[in-house]
Amino acid sequence: MTKLLVVDDEANIRLLYAQELSDEGYEVVTAASALEAVERLEGSSFDLVVLDIKLRNESGIELLQRIVKERHALPVILCTAFSCYKDDFSAWLADGYVVKSSDMQELKDEIRRVLAKKQKAAAPTAG
């Protein structure tokens, strides 16, 4: 089963993500902070991380940099409340990006796209 790590400091949003993504057939583990996320990543293997760019008193970007640095094969989708992510170009390191919305369809589509891309990259090339 595809295993996702959802990192967001809002408990209700974590709950919403967990419900919606579980309904899509993913195994969802949540983390409320960067520290918790690192612990989860060290303790288990994940297929994708859904990361809020703005965590309480922390920067999601720093966590993103750490993930890319230590596990560059692990794809990350950034979620943000505002498209000012462009201001911090380190966000370009992420594999996907979505603006937070009550309609989770965009996030679901993006997860599918990134996972398919990862799978394609991992598959041995023909010929």
Added chain:
Amino acid sequence: MDWECCWSRDEITPDGCPYVGEGEEDLYSSHRRRIVEKCVECPRFKNDLARMKGAGNPLTEVLPYILTEFQEQKAQMGAMLSFLNSKTREIKFLREVGLVLQTSMDLDEVLSVAMTAITAGKGFGMNRAFLLMTDKERRNIRGYLGVGPKDYEEAWRTWEDIGRSNFTLKELAKNFQKTKLNSEKVKFHDILGQLSVPLADQGHIFNRALRGKKPILVENALNNPDLDRGLARILGVDCFLVMPLISRNRRIGVIIADNCITHKPITLQDMQSLETFAFPVAFALERASLYERLQEEVDKQKSANLKLREQQELIVKMEKMALVGKITSSIAHSIRNPLMVIGGFARTLLRGTPESDDKRSYLESIVRETRQLEDVLSEVLDYSESLFPVMDLWDINELLGNALAELAATLEQAGVACLKELSPELPMVRIDYKQISYCVKTVISTGLSVMAQGGELRVESLLDGDGVLLRISDSGTSLSKKAQEALTAPFYQTQEMGAGVGLSLCKTILERQGDSLSIVSRPGGGNTYNIRLLTRKENI
């Protein structure tokens, strides 16, 4: 005795002396003046003297001596008077010219006065004059302006026009500046182009005149083996004057004057008069040139100030943008997160509610209204972002200066000396300031990381075809091929470089804007990072 000459008569009638001409009628009644001006040279008086001698008058023995002495004195007086007249005219003329030269800051006006003074009949009356000036780099003397007729026909026409007019020298100069200066600059273009001489050519007549600070009169140039015949051939005359223009020991230039039409010999007096005139001309030319250069500098300063003001305004705008960004980001978070929770859970509930349930319409309203609120929020946030475009025209040298100032303490701590070579002629480049500044700082930090023992960092900016090249060179260890691959692979780890995203991210940023980053390592040590920014980015 009945004398042949009228010398003995107090008063005479018009037929009394055939030598009294028209306009001299007062001599009929002025006995003394008639004797001094007419009788002493009159052949009839000489005949009377001979008759007196025959009559045994003892005075006739001494009188010829007195007369000869008188005539010599009179001739000398005449020459002195003519000299005085010419000097008076010269002083009057110099005063008139001097007044303009002392006050004018306009190079064209000074040139017009000087060249008119040399060539006008009311001035020195030379047929033609060429002005040669030392170039800005002080390496060569170059032909600048030629004034005078090209042939007899033009000379005749010009002199006739001037002869008919009653202009003063100042008026002639003004007229020349207004109607002829520009055409004269072109007229002798062929000759002026051949008159360029390096100041280092010590043997050339121009440099000899400048070194000796004295005019040189060249005569019979075409047949004189000691002289440069080439110059005579260019000018088309074999007699000309080379006048040095020196002001406060600075070599301003040279004036060449000749009589190419009338072939009148240039006299010592012409030369002396022109020499007196050369000093104020040189001084005025130097002052006007300096003033012109000062004006250029003032204009440059003005445009630099304008640029600075524009940059300051942009910085203020950027700061405002950052502030607006922070505020909107905060609002976005405060509103979007609760909206997402409300709308999201409503959607979840809606999915689990049967079509027949009355509560379904309430949930649908919550979903719809939340969606609407989210759309309004996106619209407001997008609008606030559009108020401050990210891409703008920036001065790259300013950006480099700011980046270096930010890193000054780090550079000092690392024992790295920074050498700046920034081209002053760069165009403004459309960039995202924040991103390019990040790239520059990242490249400098990469350079620092290979200079553990200190060294030299060279930062250059130059125009490179349709782009501006920022060249940053370190004097540290040469990067291996493997280390250079860090450019394209994020977190590529090498022993030299460790792991990082810096250069890889810079490359991504630059390529997205149509720019590029490349790295060249020198085998002996040191690396050069080239950031090339396109000056035209219509489609980016």
